[in-house]
Amino acid sequence: MKHIISLLVENESGALSRIAGLFSARGYNIESLTVATTEDPTLSRMTIVTVGSDRVIEQITKQLNKLVDVVKLQDLTEGDFIEREMMFVKVKAQGEAHRSEIQRLSDIFRARIIDVTDTTFCIELTGSGKKLDAYIKTLHEKDVIEVVRSGSMSISRGEKALTT
Amino acid sequence: MELSGAEIIVQFLKDEGVEYIFGYPGGAVLHIYDAIHNQDEVKHILVRHEQGATHAADGYARATGKPGVVLVTSGPGATNAITGIATAYMDSIPLIVLSGQVPSAMIGSDAFQEVDAIGCTRPCVKHNFLVKNIEDLAETLKKAFYVATTGRPGPVLVDIPKDITAPQIKIPYEHPKNLKMRSYNPTLKGHPKQVKKAVELLLAAKRPMIYSGGGVILGDASEQLRKVVRKLGYPITQTLMGLGAYPGTDPLNVGMLGMHGTYEANMAMHECDVLFAVGSRFDDRITGDTNKFCPHAKIIHIDIDPASISKNIDVDIPIVGEVKQVLEDMHSLLANHHLSPDAETLKKWWQQIDGWKAQDCLAYDRDSKLIKPQSVIESLYKVTEGNAYVTSDVGQHQMFAAQFYLFDEPRRWINSGGLGTMGFGLPSAMGVKLAFPDADVACVTGEGSIQMCIQELSTCLQYDTPIKIINLNNRYLGMVRQWQEFFYEKRYSHSYMDALPDFVKLTEAYGHVGIRVENPADLDDAMREAFALKDRTVFLDVITDQTENVYPMIQAGAAHNDMAISPQQEMRRNSINPEGELA
Numbered sequence: 001m002k003h004i005i006s007l008l009v010e011n012e013s014g015a016l017s018r019i020a021g022l023f024s025a026r027g028y029n030i031e032s033l034t035v036a037t038t039e040d041p042t043l044s045r046m047t048i049v050t051v052g053s054d055r056v057i058e059q060i061t062k063q064l065n066k067l068v069d070v071v072k073l074q075d076l077t078e079g080d081f082i083e084r085e086m087m088f089v090k091v092k093a094q095g096e097a098h099r100s101e102i103q104r105l106s107d108i109f110r111a112r113i114i115d116v117t118d119t120t121f122c123i124e125l126t127g128s129g130k131k132l133d134a135y136i137k138t139l140h141e142k143d144v145i146e147v148v149r150s151g152s153m154s155i156s157r158g159e160k161a162l163t164t
Numbered sequence: 165m166e167l168s169g170a171e172i173i174v175q176f177l178k179d180e181g182v183e184y185i186f187g188y189p190g191g192a193v194l195h196i197y198d199a200i201h202n203q204d205e206v207k208h209i210l211v212r213h214e215q216g217a218t219h220a221a222d223g224y225a226r227a228t229g230k231p232g233v234v235l236v237t238s239g240p241g242a243t244n245a246i247t248g249i250a251t252a253y254m255d256s257i258p259l260i261v262l263s264g265q266v267p268s269a270m271i272g273s274d275a276f277q278e279v280d281a282i283g284c285t286r287p288c289v290k291h292n293f294l295v296k297n298i299e300d301l302a303e304t305l306k307k308a309f310y311v312a313t314t315g316r317p318g319p320v321l322v323d324i325p326k327d328i329t330a331p332q333i334k335i336p337y338e339h340p341k342n343l344k345m346r347s348y349n350p351t352l353k354g355h356p357k358q359v360k361k362a363v364e365l366l367l368a369a370k371r372p373m374i375y376s377g378g379g380v381i382l383g384d385a386s387e388q389l390r391k392v393v394r395k396l397g398y399p400i401t402q403t404l405m406g407l408g409a410y411p412g413t414d415p416l417n418v419g420m421l422g423m424h425g426t427y428e429a430n431m432a433m434h435e436c437d438v439l440f441a442v443g444s445r446f447d448d449r450i451t452g453d454t455n456k457f458c459p460h461a462k463i464i465h466i467d468i469d470p471a472s473i474s475k476n477i478d479v480d481i482p483i484v485g486e487v488k489q490v491l492e493d494m495h496s497l498l499a500n501h502h503l504s505p506d507a508e509t510l511k512k513w514w515q516q517i518d519g520w521k522a523q524d525c526l527a528y529d530r531d532s533k534l535i536k537p538q539s540v541i542e543s544l545y546k547v548t549e550g551n552a553y554v555t556s557d558v559g560q561h562q563m564f565a566a567q568f569y570l571f572d573e574p575r576r577w578i579n580s581g582g583l584g585t586m587g588f589g590l591p592s593a594m595g596v597k598l599a600f601p602d603a604d605v606a607c608v609t610g611e612g613s614i615q616m617c618i619q620e621l622s623t624c625l626q627y628d629t630p631i632k633i634i635n636l637n638n639r640y641l642g643m644v645r646q647w648q649e650f651f652y653e654k655r656y657s658h659s660y661m662d663a664l665p666d667f668v669k670l671t672e673a674y675g676h677v678g679i680r681v682e683n684p685a686d687l688d689d690a691m692r693e694a695f696a697l698k699d700r701t702v703f704l705d706v707i708t709d710q711t712e713n714v715y716p717m718i719q720a721g722a723a724h725n726d727m728a729i730s731p732q733q734e735m736r737r738n739s740i741n742p743e744g745e746l747a
Contacts (some may be wrong), residue, residue: 010347014282014294025287055474062471068291068311071347164346 190237218248254582379443
């Protein structure tokens, strides 16, 4: 089952490689990983999307907690949470009909065209991973030039929070 | 006090009460060596290979409970130390490894003797640090000691670029106190509710079994374990890493468990209804087939590391905390409890265990014309009256030592259990002897293992560490040969050691005493002679029976009741039926 694990880690050069190394050394999966500093510059916040049985997820959270650089950890999938991912798609957009079709589709998905040339659009879209997948499906494969996805970032709903 | 980085390191080690540093100099650590030269409080032991330094510091740490300290240079100094670091990591031994690094400005330039020591060691340290500013040096060292020695202990590496230790830059130094790390807080005290539940389950048991491991020794909880076990009167088995926490000669002790454990210990594991795991981690050499592990048992598990709980085996009552404290709490509860174990039920269980014991699973041919390896350990036990510190390498000799030397005290049996590192025995014995110069220290080894760190014989002479090396010389990599005999139809692929050196002459060349024994009748005398030479390192080269195998044996991945207990039996599955009888 898919789990989203949120971590607060020391903002130190080795922290990311310790966490990535743990996943590879113990054979755990990383579906996506995002990381950036928080409002406290000594802390980074990381969101890891991983897949595994309950037993594996329990080990992942325990092993992560054991790392000296990990300050706090939360498995967001244990409660209600909000998940968003951002994507840029560069697509071929040639001819009046084709360009307006892409524009219409983007409107439906609330995507924004953020860069335009005579032959291409660059589109920005934010949403759940599934929404992003769905949007890509609507485009013709041969039209897609480049896709950049940020990986999931997540936060719990309500008052519960991951803070120090 | 204004000190250079190098002086800070040496002063810090003094302030921590460090007696010995095991190390090897090189370009990146020359400033530190210069600071070591100016004092004699912290003694430096110059090894002959950095692997030897880590094992010696490791042996020192295992025997004393204090952290071992290692100093190596950058590049090959650091990479040579890695086997020893990984050895300490697998057995949770507190080590502080200081490695030199090329100057900060040259990091990443593929400089001479540059290696990413932080990256190389990351998977086999509890934590590591790169010192980026001299101002951080003292606090980083303090953190290293704190992390290495608290919670589940382990090795910590501190990588120190050469410019940090330069004599020109001096800063004020004070020994850091009151260290706080927001991201590191080991759980120390077991949850009282869990402790209570555990006690109740234990008292209600019909066929209880206590299984204790290295955590009891690392946690200095031997005394507490003894109190609880004796209070309950339950059978106890100990892992390879746990030997000596509970006395080997005590009637409640049923011997080691696992792959080469005793028949009675493994059968009792299989049949028990309550298993009490104390500071042990359900390693695969212990559990065998995890699906058939203790099939009838409810399991209680005390461990300081939450990640050890339910990692390999699901447990019913987990208790995370210091084993010493938890056992102390359990003992007070037991002492005041209105319930006590049912004497009649317990008696029946012991009768069943005594029945298994009657199989005499460690029996061997005592009339053999060739020296049996088991008899060498028995002779060692007799001559040292069971009081020696025994280190070992890895293989058949290690298992024989674990089976036949009955350790009555903790920290006396020193071996690489987790990583299984050949070459560990000799340097670790050196570390033990430095810690306890008046004690008998023996290194039980084989002709394969000893050659992996034999250069340390030279260190033994320089620092006068008179240890006794007991070499079970069967001209084979014995455990490899045993597996090839059982599982590869006797195709002995590269397990025979041809062209062995004359160990007696070799030892003499290193300035020590060498004695060869080929006849069973000469064994005890030679053993006595070796230990009578109090101030000499003696290499006892014992020519043993090449065909001897370690029994009992559970095949890797088989169940506890699926065990071969003697050479007369063919090595095959299901040789013992589920009822525990020989098929």
